[in-house]
Amino acid sequence: MPDLSRYVAPASERPLDVVLDAAARLMAVVKVDGGLAHWEGAWSPREASWFDAIPEGEHFAAREALSRAASSGLPVEVELSVRTSDGELRPVSWTQTAVASAEGGVTHVIATGIDRAERDRVEERLRDLVDRDHLTGLLTRRRFEEELEQHVAHGRRYGMVGALIVLDLNDFKSINERHGHRAGDRVLIGVAEALANRLRETDLLARIGGDQFGVLLPRAKPPEAERVSQALEDAIPAEVRAPGDGRIEASVGFAPFTDTMSSVEEALLAADAAMYAVKAGHPRHVRRLRPLD
Template structure:
């Protein structure tokens, strides 16, 4: 049998800090979380109130989570970021950077000082959180160019389409495809073709604005989404891009065969039911640009 003294030692040895918090946000007790590599010592907080130690917005968030667990009587799980500077009374010793926590919050079946209480176990998940950010970045990014990939562009366009239906703010699209990349690959090698694709990506980054979204849509095909932009500005950007590409890639010409861009341009229309219709229109315009002899901009 475990006796009371052993029980106290076990509670102190809990790897993650476990807080007993009252409905009104009082730190009733704190156990465990002794390893200073992962946690700050919270023993100074006992007897004090969340609202007195943490800024109102965050304090309210904590109180809401406590209330949720008390009302549901089920295990509640929430992730949050907190640094020692966010909580008055925490010692400096402990992690310097803000910590990402997973809070596991369970209402207890008894009251303390006539108040409902919860057990709040706070686990340091900073490493996992960083990994999740990295994975998200990787899943949104094209490996060769570092631009967004098609998946991310489609997410963005969906949002722009929703914004358009609500506030009528227009989004325009440029879809473009390199002309004669095959000739570079065949004559100068695949690595040179890769260089060309990367150069075009970097040129695009120099002409777009902060809110524009550029993606590598496929092999040598790119899309730039331009939120809050009408056709005249879109066409200006297309012309700049066309001129820049022609000049920058002249070194890859094979005889008379130059690497240029064919561009299809379009803007959102009242008749569109989804962002896919915009992409289809831009694709049609691009197809026409290729058919009419490449190195040109077609608007549909």
């Protein structure tokens, strides 16, 4: 078998693309008559013949690409589906390159492919790992701030609407100290579930710190944001079980988005300030600390 490494199609220079292409890469050594001499990849084709593994409707494209690769000596790109050993039809982007024998004639074609469905699946999984908090499954702060940036950008063009809520658990550190971090993790998971149960599908919920959560209400006016803030605050002691005989409570503040707001950082600072005012014992009517509109 000839050295195949020099026939592998180059991966993208972007690190993520390199990882995705490697995870979804396939390689086939195809005889010029269509026989399948060798296969490498995460799955195997159903048939031992190159053409038998490809749907009949794609045979013309498969034969034409194989013939061009064998005769021209240049890489030939082609989109061909392959049926796997379990019967699934996988769309694959192939690059085919001829391999010359010692006598100079072409006997095989190396086909390197990227399984597009597998690549998309791996990419979705990787992005989920980056965008989702590993403990609660909520959006991470980074992903949440990206959503806030889009919301603010849209507001600058069409008018600011909605509100940003920040929620912080009270005295959460003592739970970890007295009952251990596993108990603290269970509380955080319970809080995430309780908050999610109080929000609409259009609202965005994130874990933005150790025991701090953020909520984007994309269309809410201040009175509605106040009601939602109160509902979230009430949900924590009502639905989250505390270790031992303790009680879990939270402080909640919000900032409405207005045309005077210039950045996501300003929104987060305003919501934070409102939340800390509540935590400091101020009356609930100052939950919205800054009159931004």
